[in-house]
Each structure stands twice: as C-alpha cells, then as structure tokens.
Amino acid sequence: MNSSQKFNFKLAERFLENYAEPPEDPLGELSHFEMGWRRFCFECDHKVLIEIGEEKIEVFLDLDISMMIEDNFPQEIAKLSQGQKISIDFPESWFMIRLLPREDRISCTLSKFGTSGWEKHFEFDRTHVLDVLRGFLQEVMQLAVDKGYITLEEKEEFISPAFASSTDAAVLSK
Secondary structure (H helix, E strand, C coil), X not given: CECCCCEEEEEEEECCCXXXXXXXXXXXCCCHHHHHHHHHHHHCCEEEEEEECCEEEEEEHHHHHHHXXXXXXXXXXXXXXXXXXXXXXXXXXXXXXXXXXXCCEEEEEEEECCCCCEEXXXXXXXXXXXXXXXXXXXXXXXXXXXXXXXXXXXXXXXXXXXXXXXXXXXXXXX
C-alpha cells in the first residue's frame, strides 16, 4: 500500500465544449436547487483534477461531478467522518474511489474499469481526506451561488450534512 500524501480534488480551467444537451425539466419535477445545480454544471463546466498518489485523473463538472454531488455527496462525507466506508463513483469516466476509515487513517482504493482496468491502494491521513472533500464541495457550491444558479440558503442546507458536528473525535479515540 502506497502511503502517499497526494489526495486532492481541484477545480481547474473552464471547459467550453458542450457535448451533452442542456438540462431540461419539462414536467417541472425538479426543485429550484436541482435545476440550478444542473444548469450551473452545464453552462459553467470546468475541468476537475483528481490527484490520488501518483495518479492524476481529469473529470468534468458536467456530468462527472454533477452526478457525484447529486448522489448524496454531503451525506457520504458525513458517513466517512463517522467511520463508515464510502464509494465515490465516476461512471462517465470509468473509475471509482473507495474510502475506508481506520482510526486516524483512510485506506483508499482507486479502481479504473473498462477494457484496461486496474486497482491501486493508498493510505492517507483521515483529517486531510475529509478536509479535501469538504473544501471541494464548499468551493464548487459557492461558485454556483456566486454565478447566481442557486441561493446561499440552498447551498448551506445542501452541504450542511458534510459539515455537521460529527463524531470525528469519537472515532479517533477508538
């Protein structure tokens, strides 16, 4: 297992090419927040660099990060902070990140699937991983607020589980 400290999610430059159709809600079933989030990811698409150990993977707000965050990402961060394992899936880019907390460390398995699949294992400081995930969630949601796609209140309500008073200290003391 590689004990590298390189674990990062970074918002990179704008990506100006749209390959997908703009988000629609013809039946009006999505909330203002859901539709705003999807429009933001489509209209303000950015590259996102994920660094895990020596691996550098480039994904995009639309669809990779959009789907990841909509898939209860704040609740997943909360689960991780409470000592539960989580999986962050990127089906559009054919990889997943599995995170398993162990005391003050997190065991990370990065899996690439498809025709040339592989799996690599890493170990990181638990606090660092949580800080990176929370920081990225905060940054991308604040950008959606700043651009006028969602309200500050919607952002705060959505991300609150990731920042709720967690049992980090209780897990560390086990």
